[in-house]
Amino acid sequence: MIKPKVLIASRISKEAEAYIGTYCDYERWEGPRQIPQEVLFEKLQDKEGAILTGIPVNEELLSHAPKLRVASNVSVGYNNFDIKAMKARGIIGTNTPGVLENTVADLVMGLMLATARRISELDHYVKAGRWKREDNKNLFGLDVYGTTLGIIGMGRIGEAIAKRAKFGFDMEVRYYNRTRKYEAEKHLGVVYSDFETLLKTSDFVVLIVPLTEDTYHMIGTKEFALMKESAFFINASRGQTVDEEALIRALENKELLGAGLDVFETEPVQPDNPLLRLPNVITVPHIGSSTEKTRRCMAMTAAKNLVAALQGDITDSCVPELRRKGSR
Ligand code: DGY
Numbered sequence: 001m002i003k004p005k006v007l008i009a010s011r012i013s014k015e016a017e018a019y020i021g022t023y024c025d026y027e028r029w030e031g032p033r034q035i036p037q038e039v040l041f042e043k044l045q046d047k048e049g050a051i052l053t054g055i056p057v058n059e060e061l062l063s064h065a066p067k068l069r070v071a072s073n074v075s076v077g078y079n080n081f082d083i084k085a086m087k088a089r090g091i092i093g094t095n096t097p098g099v100l101e102n103t104v105a106d107l108v109m110g111l112m113l114a115t116a117r118r119i120s121e122l123d124h125y126v127k128a129g130r131w132k133r134e135d136n137k138n139l140f141g142l143d144v145y146g147t148t149l150g151i152i153g154m155g156r157i158g159e160a161i162a163k164r165a166k167f168g169f170d171m172e173v174r175y176y177n178r179t180r181k182y183e184a185e186k187h188l189g190v191v192y193s194d195f196e197t198l199l200k201t202s203d204f205v206v207l208i209v210p211l212t213e214d215t216y217h218m219i220g221t222k223e224f225a226l227m228k229e230s231a232f233f234i235n236a237s238r239g240q241t242v243d244e245e246a247l248i249r250a251l252e253n254k255e256l257l258g259a260g261l262d263v264f265e266t267e268p269v270q271p272d273n274p275l276l277r278l279p280n281v282i283t284v285p286h287i288g289s290s291t292e293k294t295r296r297c298m299a300m301t302a303a304k305n306l307v308a309a310l311q312g313d314i315t316d317s318c319v320p321e322l323r324r325k326g327s328r
Contacts, residue, residue: 004310005067007043009035010053010074016299023307024049044068049310051302058082062089072306074298075289076100076157079211079238083321094305094317097156099297104208104288105160108236109168111260112149112204114282115232117141121279142230142257144169150193150202151175152218153209153237154184161206162188174198199226204234211238219243224250232258236288239264248274251281262288 006024008017020026027043029035034055035043041064044050049070055061057071062085071081072094081093114120118141125131125139149165151158154177165171166188174193175181184190199205205227209215219233220243227233233256235242244265250256258280264273267286275281289298305317314323 004048004069005046006306006310007040007047007050007052009040009043009055010051012051012074012299012303013296015296016303019300019303020051020306024310041065049306051306052080053302054080056080056082057086057091057093059085062086062091070094070306070309072302072309074295074302077210077238078319079240081319081322083319086322091322092309092314093319093322094302094309094315095319096298096301096305096317098316099301100289100294101156101160103291103294104157104236105164107262107284107288108157108161108206108208108234108260109164111234111236111262111282111284112144112206112232115234115258115260115280116144116204120282144171144204146170147203148172148174148201149204149206150198151190152195152198152205152207153177154181154190155208155210157208157236158206159184159188161208162190166190171204174202196226199223200228202231203228204232206234207237207241209237209241211240215241217241217243219247221246221249224255227256229255230257232256232260234260236262239267244273244275248278251275251278258282262286 003023003025006020006026008020008026008028044065046067047065048067050068051074052071053074057080059082062068068091070092074096076095076097078093078095086093122139149171151161151173154175158175162173166173173190175190176193176195176198180192185192207219218241224246247259251259260282262284263286276283289295305315308315309318
């Protein structure tokens with residue numbers, strides 16, 4: 001049987017590559033950096049499937065990929081998929097839900113703790129040899145346990161954060177989501193809130209929504225003004241869900257106490273980004289899902305999604321907007 005031709009344009013584990021090799025005739029981009037566009041377009045000419053994490057799958061790319069049937073992401077986010085263009089050509093797009101929520105939720109808790117307890121700032125303080133007195137009030141932080149958490153976006157990751165906050169940190173958890181999550185309310189004791197009330201009443205506001213046309217800059221000047229001056233803002237979704245200039249202004253004007261950021265409007269973040277100068281901001285380089293174990297699971301999931309979709313089996317990993325009638 002002739003194996004379908006596939007391009008692996010993003011880094012994946014050896015096991016995932018071997019899995020793809022069992023079912024497909026594959027070519028792998030080996031460069032240290034993201035594949036250059038002209039190379040990508042040239043290599044896609046004869047490919048039916050591709051692992052294309054973070055690479056825009058849009059009209060331009062598709063016009064260079066006449067045989068493409070499946071684009072598989074090694075990520076849960078799929079804002080790189082131009083749904084309209086893919087739909088028009090009947091391209092299937094897959095992502096990796098179900099394997100990374102605990103890892104991302106752990107990072108979100110870490111960002112909450114690091115901002116409120118000033119962990120990064122105080123680490124530098126100790127290492128600089130500035131620790132002189134036992135009990136210096138200037139080093140005090142704020143509690144996480146027992147406070148109010150507002151989660152914007154109650155998907156799988158939102159629920160994993162809620163579970164930790166509720167049962168591990170005794171927090172009151174409110175959430176805002178397009179649709180109410182009655183099951184989560186029952187099992188996790190989380191309370192649905194309208195958007196404005198959540199912003200006004202939360203000690204920690206966590207943003208964990210997918211990036212879409214509707215969520216682009218969903219948090220900006222108006223939303224920061226509604227938050228408590230004592231609130232911490234955490235973003236582990238995508239940088240473009242937040243108006244970064246408004247965030248910088250809110251932090252500089254002390255409309256917010258601090259922020260924990262895994263994502264930025266431009267990534268890698270530019271060295272002159274004012275967020276990097278603010279002591280009350282904790283930054284990490286988009287590592288929400290980045291543990292060895294989880295990345296391996298994600299790569300294998302993406303490989304299986306790719307092969308299954310090429311074989312005509314459309315699983316739950318096909319992104320909902322591109323699921324065809326009759327598929328699961
Ligand atoms: C995802 O899976 O979308 C994460 O942002 C990757 O870290």
